[in-house]
Amino acid sequence: MQIRVICVCDLGILTGSRDKTIKLWVEGDDGEYTEASMFVGHTDFVSALAFAPASSIHPDGLVVSGARDATVRLWNPVRFTELQILEGHKYQVGGGKMGVCQQVLTGHTGPVLCTLRVPRGDVWSGSGDDSIRVWREGTCVDVIPAHADTVRHLAFVPGSGQAVSASHDTTLKVWDVEARACTSQLWGHSSLVYAAAATPGGLLASGSEDNTSRLWHLGGGPSLQTLPHPGCVWTVDFLPDSDLVTGCADGVARLFTQDSSRAAGAEAVQVFEATLAAAAEVAAAKEGAGEGGAAAGLKLEDPSVLREPGTHPGQTRVVREGGTGMAYSWNAASQSWDVVGEVVGGPGGGEDTLAPAGSRVVGGRTWDYVFDVDVEDGSPPRRLPVDAGENPYVAADRFLAAEDLPTSYREQIVSFILQNTPSGQSLPGASSGHAGDPFTGANAYVPGAPSAAPPMRPSPGLTSVVGGGPDPFTGSAATPGLIPAARYLVFDALPDPAAVARKLGQLAPGVPAPVDAARVEALAAALCAPTAAAPSAAQAETLAQLLAYPAAALFPALDLARVAVARKAGGPIAQLDLGPTMAGAGDAAPGTICAALWRALQRDAPAPTRLTAARLVANLYAEPETREWARAGGAALTAALATALPPETKAARHALVTALHNAVLALVAADVAGGAEILSAASDVLLSTPGEESETRVRGLVALGTLLHTVRPLRGGARGLGLEEVAAQLGGEGGDVGQAARELRAMLAR
Structure with missing residues (x-):
């Protein structure tokens, strides 16, 4: 989910997200950053982070976080435990340096979105009332009319007497702190500016809703460089070596460097460029279709044109704002541009009309x-x-x-x-499509119609059966419990071999060197025959070649691999090249399961590819021959699944929760780390699953219960995520949903 805040500190890089978690990323000897820990406890998205160095009271230091749940939380960064919850705010806790509440400062007429402590102890605060207030010892000593719109972020320039403000008016301003005077204004962004950061050398970075981060010189002038992103850039910060880290709406934190020796490899750059291209393609399609309110074919100008005065009274200019066309008229009397309204398509799709400004604007966007x-x-x-x-x-x-x-x-x-x-009936594309067969669409889910999940079978795994045997006091049989789970679940539906071959033929034009159709048909027939047969060495090589296909054409190969793992025909599994674990996916050779999953579990991969990858992961955990490989890269695998497959459709929820269910069993059986990631991902699935998807709800409840049954330290985090309340609500339902919910609630109450 979206990364909303970044904090560079002595520990490494801390990121806070809409998924309610905080993650710590640490640089390895190879220069790569890996996830070291996760802090779970907030009940809404994390919007502020700070780090307090070691002290006599807290020798390990403190991680401090604020969130939309209106709390500030203190964490031990070594044991990854929550130490204290500070309550008192009525609404979201925004950016700034935080601590114990000693005084409440009032005076702003809009929400306070950022604070900054400057030299000599003054505190600056930025607000939705467009002003910066300066506070000294609890008293407001100055009100600065800073911007024409919300002051979103404040940052200090290290080693100087300057501060920077970022605003929804699309500009940044540099301030002399002592004089409280603006020394330069920076123009260039075309939408709201959310973040700013500076280096001691005077390099400034900004992040904006226009999907870019820009670099500037504090003295003013045009931006030095524009760094495009696939989504809104919510947060930016500099590392001590002046490398820039950005947090994006696509859930990815990215590092940029001026040092060519530290530049990313060709493959990582290629993935980044492909992500940008996919985002640009989506944006272009929306613009061409006139989506977002702008009439098709309407020429929109950059908002910067409004900085120039009009040429005559009543002159109209239509500028791009948040993907829409907003019309402004020149008011000669006030020498300003007045908002007229939003340009939208007429009722019949013909002439353009003007809608009242803000009629479709909520929360700062259209x-x-x-x-x-x-x-x-x-x-x-x-x-x-x-x-x-x-x-x-x-x-x-x-x-x-x-x-x-x-x-x-x-x-x-x-x-x-x-x-x-x-x-x-439904918004376009909003049906929670669940295609049991991704080639033919069989079992496709339609809102309001019954759906059928792909056939699944239990797989031998943990052999204990909870609640089995007669009651020693009454002699009657006890009702079996659902938690902890005792069996793995497997996706073992056989696709139609002809449909597989036909789909691969349709996808072949997008593949540089497609596999011969006859070889594909022979492989599909061998794997999907009613009686499983081990493929020949040549057929195994064909599967490896198919697994090297680009993501857009990859899902048939992933589905064949899913079948090979599920059927355990000896040969299929023995001849599958798994490659390194997902933690080392960047070094995986083409044609391996690892490399294929790494490409498939990217947010810009087609939905069928990501969905089939999740089903393959579930089977890799379920079968003993591949379980150790999946378990060894479990944390990276869970993170990739949760990022690539948000629980927004029925099919995604079903596949994701099944993979997590099996991951929990593998985790519990081996007593390895990774439970916090599973807790976060499984909670998201459960909270997103509607009532009619009872099987998915049961699997989510059982997976969480099994995890918390064994990994007791995670129970506090589960309560913080609201699972106790969810279990109480679902406990009143009948069937397995109610039983699993009651078992989970009883566990969390202990």
Whole structure:
């Protein structure tokens, strides 16, 4: 999920995310950063981070975090445990250096989004009221009218008397701290600026909603360099060696360097460029279709044109704002550009019309649909924003969180979205499609219609059966419990060999050197025959060649590998080249399972590829011949799955929770690390699963219960994620969902 805040400190790099977790990344001897630990406890997304060096009271130092759950939390960075929760804020805790509350400072007329302690002990605060306030010993000593819009971030320039402010007005300003005067203003971003950071040498970096990070000189002038990203850049920071780290909406933290000897390898650069190209393609498609409110074919100007005065009264300019066209008219009397409205397609798709400014703007951005929803009698309507193609459950959860409404409204909100968007059924692309057969679409899930999951079977694993045997007091048989789990689950449905070959033939034009069709048909027939047969050496080589295909054409090969692992025909597994574990995926040779999964589990890979990869991972954990390989790279594998396959569709939730279920059994059996990552990912799946997906809910509850049954230190984190409340809510249901929820709740109560 989106990385919202980064803190470079003595420990390494700390990142805070919308997934409610904090992660610590440490540089290895090879210059690569790997995840060292994860802090779990916040109940909403993390928005602020700081590190306090070692002291006599805290010899290990302290990690300090703030979140939208309105708490500040203190963590031990060595034992990765939560030490204290500081409460008192009514709303989200934003950026700044934090500590024990000694005084409450009031005065801003808008939300306070950032704070900065400057030399001599003054504190600067930036707010949604467009101002910076200067505080000294608890008293406001100055109010600076800093920007034309929200002051989002404040940063100090090390070794100088200067500070930098970043604003929603698309600019940055450099300030003389002592004089409290602006010394330069930096223009160039085309959308909201969220973050800024500076080096002692005077190099400044910024992050913006325009999907770029820019480098500047503090003295002013145009940006020195633009670093494109595949999504909004929420946060930036510099390392001591002046390398830049950015946090992006695609859930990835990236490092940029001026030192050519530290530059990433060709493969990593290629992946980054492919990610940018995919994001640009999506943006271009939206622009060409007139999505986001801008009429198709309308020429939009950069917002920077509004810095120039108009040529005559009433002159109109249409500029790009958040993917839409916003019209401005020149007011000669006030010598300013007045907002007229948003340019949208007319009712019949013909001439352009003007909608009132802000009519589809919620939370600082423009949406495809905004509905006024009457939730409570006597209260004003709430604004429900939805994008075309968005999963209605994701939109509903976002709305409930933003409006602080109970989750009991969830199904009503989803129904409202489905009934009030085009076709009266579902948003385009929002159906939680679950294709049991990715080649033919068989068993495809349609909202409102019954769905069938791919056939699955238990696999021999842990042999204990919970609750078995007669009651020693009454002699009656005890009711078997669901937690802890005792069996692995396997995706073993056989695809139609002809459909596999046909799909590979359709994908062949996008492959540089496609495998001969006859060889593909022979391999598919051998693996998918009613009676499993070990493929020949030549057929095993064919599978390796298919596994080297690019991500866009990879899912048929992954599905054949899934079958090979599931059927355990001796030959198929023996001849599969697994390669290094996922922790070393960057060094994996083409044609190995590791290299194929690494390409498949990228956010820009096609959905069928990512989905089939998750099913393959589930089988790799389930079968004894491949389990140790999967377990050895478990943390990296879980992180890759959770990043690449958000639980936004029924198929994704089902595949992801099954892989996590099997990962838990492998973890428990071997007593290895990695439980925190599974806890976070499985919790996300469970919290995203609607009521009609009872099997997915059961698997999520059982996976979490099995994990917490053995790894007791994670129970505090589970409570912090709200699992106790979820278990209490689901415990009233019938069947396995209710039973598993009651068992999980009883465990968390201990």
